Amino acid sequence: MNGWGLWMTVVVCGVVTLLIRAAFIVLPPGVQLPRWASNALMFVGAAVLPALVVPAVLFQDLAPGQGFNTLRVIAALLAMGVAVVTKNVFATLGSGMGALWILQWLVAP
């Protein structure tokens, strides 16, 4: 995409996001989310974020068939453990990045 295409993409993303946020706020009172929809939406975050994390950890910068990033997997598992215990963004980021840097240095100082 060129600059113009990127700007258009961003504007469309913004409009869609605003419409999602505004949906029930600007609709007349009494319009409610159907039960099946809220049952499914409850899991959006739990599903989409791991779907972003796993490929980014395993295959970032690798061509298909090149295996996976062992160092990143180890660092991510450690950060995940820290996230489960601390639920803290600073601790998760710090432990994950720190582990990756140490591992990279150990492999190729």
Added chain:
Amino acid sequence: METPRSAFLSGIKDQSPGIIGNVPFGLITGAAATAAGLDPWLAMGMSIIVFAGAAQLAAIALIAQHAPALIVVLTVTVINLRMLMYSAAIAPYFRHATPGEKWLFSYLLTDHAFALVTTKFKPEDVPAEIGAYYLGAGSAMWIIWQIAVAIGVFAGTLVPAKWSLDFAIPLVFLSLVIPALTTRAHWAAAFAAGTAAAFCAAWPMRLGLIAAAVAGIAAGVVARRALKEPQEDAP
């Protein structure tokens, strides 16, 4: 009964822990945009137009991989769909607001602002007080987020590639998702989506991401039914 001014200030005060937690997230979003080769104006434009951290970060990662526009929009939509839930749950609090206020409040709707207002107030509380409080919480988050992204955009140019700063993106997502895994059904959704994403990673146009998200949501719904976990009132 608080005055609108004091309600506005308590909104800012109650929001500050959430804001501080979002600062590294904003910095990384800005730095990721720079690392992806995005024009600084486009990165800031996206931050102002979209104003949704996880969606911005995912969009930047996709743009960096030259994903088609449709996939970027689809991914942003899926990530932000959870806010449909917030919109439905917070709407009764804003029913006395003017149409202009309703659009402004919608634009400022974030996970944090939603959680604050719906725990502190009841829908039948004084509308002016709710509005002022929400505006305080929402605008404080907005300003600090934009500043953090801007600093990230410009600091991003100073970070050498061998620091592997792109690894911070999945780490940010990890730190967002882990606290949200509150039931076994949520863990099932996360596990199914992550596994599916690993196997669908080579799909064309990054469609595997959408497929994995759908698989995860389905797994969560099925698991909750199978485990007979109780309904949750709030996300």
